[in-house]
Amino acid sequence: MHSPNAQAPLAQASAGNLPLDDNWRKSIPAQVFLNHFFAMDYHIHHQNDLFDLAKFPIFQQFYGRATDENRKALEKLLLNSWSAEYALRITPVVNDEQYLQSSLHWTFPQAYYSALFSARAFLAVQGINVSNEELIRKRIGNMVVRGYYPASIGYYALGPINSYRIQRLPMAKRFTVAAKSDLLLPSREGSVQVELAQFLKTTRDQRVRALRNAIQTNPKTALRSPKTGEILQKFSVEQYKQLAKQIGYTTYFDMLSRLRISSTNREIERFVDSEIDVKLFHQSLVNIVAHVNSVHEAYIAKALGMQAYRQLVAKLPSYLQESFVRDRMNTVIAPMLEEPQSGQEPYLRMAA
Numbered sequence: 113m114h115s116p117n118a119q120a121p122l123a124q125a126s127a128g129n130l131p132l133d134d135n136w137r138k139s140i141p142a143q144v145f146l147n148h149f150f151a152m153d154y155h156i157h158h159q160n161d162l163f164d165l166a167k168f169p170i171f172q173q174f175y176g177r178a179t180d181e182n183r184k185a186l187e188k189l190l191l192n193s194w195s196a197e198y199a200l201r202i203t204p205v206v207n208d209e210q211y212l213q214s215s216l217h218w219t220f221p222q223a224y225y226s227a228l229f230s231a232r233a234f235l236a237v238q239g240i241n242v243s244n245e246e247l248i249r250k251r252i253g254n255m256v257v258r259g260y261y262p263a264s265i266g267y268y269a270l271g272p273i274n275s276y277r278i279q280r281l282p283m284a285k286r287f288t289v290a291a292k293s294d295l296l297l298p299s300r301e302g303s304v305q306v307e308l309a310q311f312l313k314t315t316r317d318q319r320v321r322a323l324r325n326a327i328q329t330n331p332k333t334a335l336r337s338p339k340t341g342e343i344l345q346k347f348s349v350e351q352y353k354q355l356a357k358q359i360g361y362t363t364y365f366d367m368l369s370r371l372r373i374s375s376t377n378r379e380i381e382r383f384v385d386s387e388i389d390v391k392l393f394h395q396s397l398v399n400i401v402a403h404v405n406s407v408h409e410a411y412i413a414k415a416l417g418m419q420a421y422r423q424l425v426a427k428l429p430s431y432l433q434e435s436f437v438r439d440r441m442n443t444v445i446a447p448m449l450e451e452p453q454s455g456q457e458p459y460l461r462m463a464a
Contacts, residue, residue, distance in 0.1 A: 142388045178239070182241070198431065231252050233412055267281045267312070269362040281305040
């Protein structure tokens with residue numbers, strides 16, 4: 113069954129005949145970004161595996177360590193996650209292309225922060241209270257690798273630059289940088305997995321370079337030539353292996369963190385002024401966030417017990433209580449956790 117309120121990735125019509133004028137050329141970075149997130153959404157929809165979670169031994173044996181004090185923090189984290197998701201979802205109610213375009217200033221961060229607070233709540237229910245984003249990233253990365261997530265968001269990259277290994281995207285095994293050179297939206301699962309592999313690669317590249325720069329621009333940490341004592345301009349294979357170990361794994365969480373573009377950052381203007389399908393981008397983000405948050409909420413409800421989870425939702429402000437939060441609780445979380453009544457069929461996976 114797919115996440116409630118999530119829609120199938122939109123038809124390929126918008127990828128039609130791409131214009132090749134100057135405006136379009138300026139839009140290329142934004143189109144690449146849209147293709148990446150469209151591929152994430154497409155893969156989620158194609159895998160249709162949210163309810164597989166209930167069969168995972170790791171899920172069945174999942175118990176929380178939430179004290180009363182922790183529970184208040186947990187409720188606050190969920191409120192933050194749901195508020196950001198609510199704000200993300202109501203944006204397209206204004207059916208105005210220009211407004212949608214300029215709304216990217218806030219929809220990008222809303223999508224990321226909704227998933228971030230959801231991840232923090234998922235960790236908090238296990239007694240792991242961390243607010244540092246780098247620590248959250250590493251914790252979530254480890255949990256992806258250990259199999260806490262369904263296949264739809266369970267892929268990852270590891271290894272040093274130029275030797276990355278892409279895991280759990282079997283159709284991208286023969287992936288090369290040049291494998292997808294056009295700017296059309298991916299339309300088949302094979303091209304979607306290649307797109308996701310490319311997204312993992314560019315995201316990991318950014319992280320490796322950022323860490324290398326952070327180390328080398330600080331005279332105290334900079335690696336130096338043993339001969340001259342000068343700060344190294346080039347890294348060896350071994351040094352890149354060390355960076356890879358420090359970074360850990362690159363996962364869906366790193367990909368979503370690419371949305372953390374400050375509204376004061378010039379980079380956002382590339383998206384605001386571009387000629388991409390903003391509506392499609394927005395729908396993809398809504399679907400991805402709904403799916404990620406559904407996974408985390410299922411674990412949280414499993415740890416708290418369904419009754420306690422219902423009580424938590426009942427305390428929410430009415431605008432949230434009567435929204436997607438309740439829908440998701442009733443159509444995803446409860447069917448996963450509650451035993452069917454006698455004489456009733458257990459829940460069935462719905463077709464995509």
